[in-house]
Amino acid sequence: MFEHRESPADRDRLAPYLTTGNSDGNFEGGSRQNEGGRPNGRVEVGGGEPSSQNSSQEDPFHWSLTQGTTVGRALISAAQRLSVTSSETARLDSQVLLAHVLSQSRSWLFAHHEHELSEVDCRRYADLITRRRRREPVAYLLGRKEFYGLDFAVDPRVLIPRPETELLVDLVLAQISDRSGRPVVVADVGTGSGAIAITVAVHAPEAKVYGTDISQDALEVAEENRKRLTPEAGPLFLEGDLLSPLPEPADVIVANLPYIADEEYSGLQSDVRDYEPGVALKAGVEGLDLIERLLEQLPTKVQPRGAVLLEISPRQGEVVQRMAQDLRPKPSYVGLRRDYSGLVRMVTLEF
Numbered sequence: 261m262f263e264h265r266e267s268p269a270d271r272d273r274l275a276p277y278l279t280t281g282n283s284d285g286n287f288e289g290g291s292r293q294n295e296g297g298r299p300n301g302r303v304e305v306g307g308g309e310p311s312s313q314n315s316s317q318e319d320p321f322h323w324s325l326t327q328g329t330t331v332g333r334a335l336i337s338a339a340q341r342l343s344v345t346s347s348e349t350a351r352l353d354s355q356v357l358l359a360h361v362l363s364q365s366r367s368w369l370f371a372h373h374e375h376e377l378s379e380v381d382c383r384r385y386a387d388l389i390t391r392r393r394r395r396e397p398v399a400y401l402l403g404r405k406e407f408y409g410l411d412f413a414v415d416p417r418v419l420i421p422r423p424e425t426e427l428l429v430d431l432v433l434a435q436i437s438d439r440s441g442r443p444v445v446v447a448d449v450g451t452g453s454g455a456i457a458i459t460v461a462v463h464a465p466e467a468k469v470y471g472t473d474i475s476q477d478a479l480e481v482a483e484e485n486r487k488r489l490t491p492e493a494g495p496l497f498l499e500g501d502l503l504s505p506l507p508e509p510a511d512v513i514v515a516n517l518p519y520i521a522d523e524e525y526s527g528l529q530s531d532v533r534d535y536e537p538g539v540a541l542k543a544g545v546e547g548l549d550l551i552e553r554l555l556e557q558l559p560t561k562v563q564p565r566g567a568v569l570l571e572i573s574p575r576q577g578e579v580v581q582r583m584a585q586d587l588r589p590k591p592s593y594v595g596l597r598r599d600y601s602g603l604v605r606m607v608t609l610e611f
């Protein structure tokens with residue numbers, strides 16, 4: 261996630277923010293493109309083919325295509341351009357973005373290399389590639405991000421949900437299925453796009469789910485996602501500081517709060533730092549401001565025998581564990597949990 265000063269330890273610690281919503285992973289075989297090959301014909305690769313002289317002079321990232329360029333040529337050219345501006349997923353990004361422009365799947369692209377792009381397609385694709393060259397996250401360019409198999413709308417008002425956070429959903433669902441009797445009340449604190457709250461509501465419709473956020477902008481996105489993704493009422497979103505807007509204590513409190521320390525923030529990859537909301541990432545000198553305040557608010561907001569599940573940075577595991585053990589009333593259990601890459605990523609408290 262760091263541009264210049266990362267060390268292996270930094271990379272582990274901040275793993276979820278090493279990438280944004282970029283089209284990371286899962287590159288399928290079957291592409292016939294040859295990134296090393298020289299494109300010819302109508303696609304200009306070396307310096308781009310500016311649609312007007314001014315735009316290329318003003319914007320070093322500007323790139324364009326000529327009407328009639330084939331899918332194959334467009335992909336080769338775009339991937340080359342993206343790799344120059346250090347997109348680690350250049351080939352995949354170029355495919356995902358062209359598939360988006362053409363409203364087709366990536367496999368359709370591979371089967372239609374000779375398909376010629378219209379002028380409108382060329383313009384839209386060139387615009388997206390130009391923006392990606394400026395390191396705008398792919399998820400924002402597409403306006404969506406898959407999380408736990410659901411398609412969430414995302415834009416710069418919300419953090420792009422990360423795959424690591426899916427583990428939190430697993431833990432919440434396990435807590436819900438361990439409880440029977442009256443409906444379980446779940447609170448997702450710092451809900452952002454609503455990814456955790458909505459996924460829980462979809463998979464456990466019997467639960468009563470709240471999502472809180474300090475950002476009204478984020479809650480607008482969460483509300484859009486709720487309307488589209490939850491067949492029934494879904495979560496109730498409330499604006500305010502941490503647990504304070506909750507109208508009742510919760511049985512399960514889940515939170516992926518900001519946990520980036522001030523010093524780490526300035527070193528984040530520009531995809532993250534320049535595009536994702538600072539309020540979703542920054543958490544003071546140690547990166548613990550929000551988590552510490554959440555723990556302080558717990559006594560009146562968690563039910564007896566309630567559980568609290570927090571995503572943290574691996575370097576924060578021990579200190580958050582100690583802070584939790586010092587709480588009064590004292591939790592009956594405090595434990596750390598590793599993510600699927602083996603890094604300490606979650607703290608669980610049970611009362």
Ligand SMILES: C[S@@+](CC[C@H](N)C(=O)[O-])C[C@H]1O[C@@H](n2cnc3c(N)ncnc32)[C@H](O)[C@@H]1O
Nearest residue numbers: 419421450451452473474475501502516518540
């Ligand atoms: C790391 S993002 C997580 C978003 C979402 N839960 C996810 O996992 O994708 C943190 C969220 O906490 C919100 N937030 C920051 N400070 C807050 C506060 N004092 N009270 C409530 N929410 C806050 C931010 O607006 C942001 O949406």
